[in-house]
Amino acid sequence: MGSTFLGLEIARSGLVASQISLDITGQNIANVNTEDYTRQSANLVAVNYNLGNYQVAQPITNTIGQGVGVKGITQCRDAFLDTRVRNANSQYNTNNTQLSGLSDIEGILDETSTDGLHAMLNEFYNSLEELSNNVGDEEYASIVRSSAEKVTQVFNEYASQLSQIREEQLSSLEINVDQINSTISKINNLNDMIKDQTLRNNVSNELLDSRNSYLDDLSKYIDISVTANADGTVSVTSTGGIDVLDSTFSLSSSGDQQIIQRTDGVGNVEDFSPTDGTARGYLDILNGAGSYAEADENTFRGLLYYERALDSFASAFAGTFNDLNTLDPASPADLFTGTTAAAISISDAWYDDAGYLEVADTGTNDNIIKMINAMNEDVDETLYPGVSGTFEGFARTIISDIAVDVGYYTDVTDMNKSILESAANQRESIMGVSVDEETINLTKYQRAYQAAARLMTVIDENLDKLINSTGVVGR
Amino acid sequence: MRITNKMINTTYLNNLNSSLSDLTHLNQQVSSGRSYLKASDDPVASLKAYQVRQNLSRISLYQDNISSAQNILTDVESSYAELNSVLTNAVEKIIEGESDNSSADDRAIIAEVLKQYQGEILDIANSKSSSKYVFGGSDMYTVPFSVENGTLYYHGIDVNSDSSSFAEETLYYDTGLGLKTDASGSVISGSAFNIANPGSSVFGVGVDSDGITNNIYNLIGDIADKLASNDLTDLGSYVSKLETVKDDVLINYANIGQKTNFLDFLTERLSSNSFNATKQQSSLECVDKAEAILSYNTQNTAYNAALAMGSKLLQYSLLDYLR
Known part of the structure; x- marks a missing residue:
């Protein structure tokens, strides 16, 4: 025999459940466009019949449940998809950072619509040819000098623009490291708050959303792997298994290499080299020496690669022509001074006198012919390591290296972007708010509320009948 | 798959962006007359184009050299x-x-x-x-x-x-x-x-x-x-x-x-070499106008269609039909 008022209680629980569900629907609709908001739903359970603690066997036939209960408010979120999105985000940001650095370099070196090193070398070659046909005419010697000066100026300009990019990339990396640190401290704060609430069994979903959003941010900078702990906190590890949340990162340098250092909670310092993320991208651009990398150096073709290539180039160019102009090894007659792209310039002696250029050795114009030949022949790699092919050919190699890399990283970035988009889309399909769905929910819970209210009316009428109209016979 | 409104918006925006970026690229091709604007757009063609540029410059240099040799020879001839x-x-x-x-x-x-x-x-x-x-x-x-x-x-x-x-x-x-x-x-x-x-x-x-x-x-x-x-x-x-x-x-x-x-x-x-090199250069560096304009118009139509569709796609939800 059930309790007289059980029906009323069931109706009340239905009203409450519908009310809460309606509120949650409202919260979902209100946050339909909120970034990082996770769709919530009430966890409804049917309340079972309370058998109590009867010690004696008693046949019970009408074990009707006792209404509905709200067990909690859950987030519709899939941790596996979070991992996928974060991995894709790290990968995409690595390539995107590399691409933007490389595009900057390409902007300097590319000669598709401007004249650069290749064009200037070509002009220098032409001026040598002109001189060889007009030996003895001072005017042509000075044309050679001015086109040689242009070559050196292009070298200087490239060097200064590359160092400007280096500075920009370095300051971006600094900002990046600051952002990593501040994101870590935010996650730590949230971890603490969530831990407190977990103890009180009272976790706010909005705090979880906020922490997830910072974890997404962090995955942009470095590669991370997130593990949930029983106390509600999360642990974050990165390359080399380091505990990210117990780290402070800082920037340091050794020679021309930039290094990210990690200081742990007790003050130990170690080098940290993430495998992915924007930090990786900046490190690649700054430290990448390509084929010029020495042992343990970064082999990405970044700034160092182009700086070293141009330095080798400038040194080979200056050396070759200085040697050719020196007819008597006892008295060197250098046309160029400086052996780096930044420092190369035409020598003072040549600057003062265009005729300092030795036109002839034993014949009439044979020395100029030798110089022309030096432009047509491959550079001696034993003398000038790091330079291959002819001078003009090497200029083309540099341009095509950067072009191929930018082309490749554009494709890879596009590909990773679509991987990221598809992962984010999948995650959004679980956690996102659908207005259609919420509208249906609105209707659903409204109907449920109405029905529960009706149930209450029915039971009320029944009780009214029982109390006020029953047993009044003979009154 | 469950589809949410935000997904529709994001996907639509991404597609619209890529469509617009294709359109911009074609627009640059048509207006500049170049098949690529940066070497990275077409690394192979650009490398070849640099070689052809060097070739052309050499050819014109040789032509200059020959013509000055011819001038001298003409004068030598008249002296004889x-x-x-x-x-x-x-x-x-x-x-x-x-x-x-x-x-x-x-x-x-x-x-x-x-x-x-x-x-x-x-x-x-x-x-x-x-x-x-x-x-x-x-x-x-x-x-x-x-x-x-x-x-x-x-x-x-x-x-x-x-x-x-x-x-x-x-x-x-x-x-x-x-x-x-x-x-x-x-x-x-x-x-x-x-x-x-x-x-x-x-x-x-x-x-x-x-x-x-x-x-x-x-x-x-x-x-x-x-x-x-x-x-x-x-x-x-x-x-x-x-x-x-x-x-x-x-x-x-x-x-x-x-x-x-x-x-x-x-x-x-040399003049036949020069002709060939110029032809090669134009095939490497220059865009086929007719083809580029055609692709531009196709892309433009696609972009307009996407815009028109977006205005319909984005405005409706079930809310519009419930009373």
């Missing part, structure tokens, strides 16, 4: 023509002087005329083609021939000196024959065009076994001296020597024609 006519006149006069009909006075006058011819020959020997002395050999910027105290010097050396005192002179123009040098750094002949016309070989140096000068200027001078002094001994051998020298001039004259022909051949070959 003048020289030949002077020599013809001289031979006529000498035969006149040699004849028994001429008196000592006549011969003295003829000698004067020959001296004048000598002057003309010197003028020809020092003739210039736009600031270059055509018979200067490898040094075309200093006067090759000079006369001091009746002695003719070629670049400071008496022309009657032994021929071994005159170095072989070359001045190479790079005409695209694949300029090469040997180990010592001197040009391998045949890999470049030798433009030098050394006055020493054109006008002759040294003396022959009979002690008669090989030099045209000196020869005429010697004959004039003999006529002036009315001394006809040996004159015959001098005159026949002059005939030989005159024949040599004609042979050299003909050789110049050969050289000019060779240059004409090179010019033709």
Whole structure:
């Protein structure tokens, strides 16, 4: 025999459940466009019949449940998809950072619509040819000098623009490291708050959303792997298994290499080299020496690669022509001074006198012919390591290296972007708010509320009948 | 798959962006006329294009070199023509002087005329083609021939000196024959065009076994001296020597024609190379206008369609239909 008022209680629980569900629907609709908001739903359970603690066997036939209960408010979120999105985000940001650095370099070196090193070398070659046909005419010697000066100026300009990019990339990396640190401290704060609430069994979903959003941010900078702990906190590890949340990162340098250092909670310092993320991208651009990398150096073709290539180039160019102009090894007659792209310039002696250029050795114009030949022949790699092919050919190699890399990283970035988009889309399909769905929910819970209210009316009428109209016979 | 409103918005925005970026790219292609704007758009084509640019620049350089060689040769040719006519006149006069009909006075006058011819020959020997002395050999910027105290010097050396005192002179123009040098750094002949016309070989140096000068200027001078002094001994051998020298001039004259022909051949070959390279350059660097405009219009239509669809797609939800 059930309790007289059980029906009323069931109706009340239905009203409450519908009310809460309606509120949650409202919260979902209100946050339909909120970034990082996770769709919530009430966890409804049917309340079972309370058998109590009867010690004696008693046949019970009408074990009707006792209404509905709200067990909690859950987030519709899939941790596996979070991992996928974060991995894709790290990968995409690595390539995107590399691409933007490389595009900057390409902007300097590319000669598709401007004249650069290749064009200037070509002009220098032409001026040598002109001189060889007009030996003895001072005017042509000075044309050679001015086109040689242009070559050196292009070298200087490239060097200064590359160092400007280096500075920009370095300051971006600094900002990046600051952002990593501040994101870590935010996650730590949230971890603490969530831990407190977990103890009180009272976790706010909005705090979880906020922490997830910072974890997404962090995955942009470095590669991370997130593990949930029983106390509600999360642990974050990165390359080399380091505990990210117990780290402070800082920037340091050794020679021309930039290094990210990690200081742990007790003050130990170690080098940290993430495998992915924007930090990786900046490190690649700054430290990448390509084929010029020495042992343990970064082999990405970044700034160092182009700086070293141009330095080798400038040194080979200056050396070759200085040697050719020196007819008597006892008295060197250098046309160029400086052996780096930044420092190369035409020598003072040549600057003062265009005729300092030795036109002839034993014949009439044979020395100029030798110089022309030096432009047509491959550079001696034993003398000038790091330079291959002819001078003009090497200029083309540099341009095509950067072009191929930018082309490749554009494709890879596009590909990773679509991987990221598809992962984010999948995650959004679980956690996102659908207005259609919420509208249906609105209707659903409204109907449920109405029905529960009706149930209450029915039971009320029944009780009214029982109390006020029953047993009044003979009154 | 569950679809949410935000997914529709994001996907739509992404697609719209990529469509717009394609449109921008095509727009740049059409407006710039270039098939790529940065080397990274098409690394292979750009690398080839740089090579073609170098090729084209070299070809135009060779064409310049050939045309200046041709200018010099034309002037050399006309100098030979003048020289030949002077020599013809001289031979006529000498035969006149040699004849028994001429008196000592006549011969003295003829000698004067020959001296004048000598002057003309010197003028020809020092003739210039736009600031270059055509018979200067490898040094075309200093006067090759000079006369001091009746002695003719070629670049400071008496022309009657032994021929071994005159170095072989070359001045190479790079005409695209694949300029090469040997180990010592001197040009391998045949890999470049030798433009030098050394006055020493054109006008002759040294003396022959009979002690008669090989030099045209000196020869005429010697004959004039003999006529002036009315001394006809040996004159015959001098005159026949002059005939030989005159024949040599004609042979050299003909050789110049050969050289000019060779240059004409090179010019033709280079202009066909240049045509091919230009064609290659345009196929690498230039966009096919018709195709680009067509793709632009197609893309434009697609973009407009996406916009039109978006305005419909984004406005509706179930809310619009429920009351």
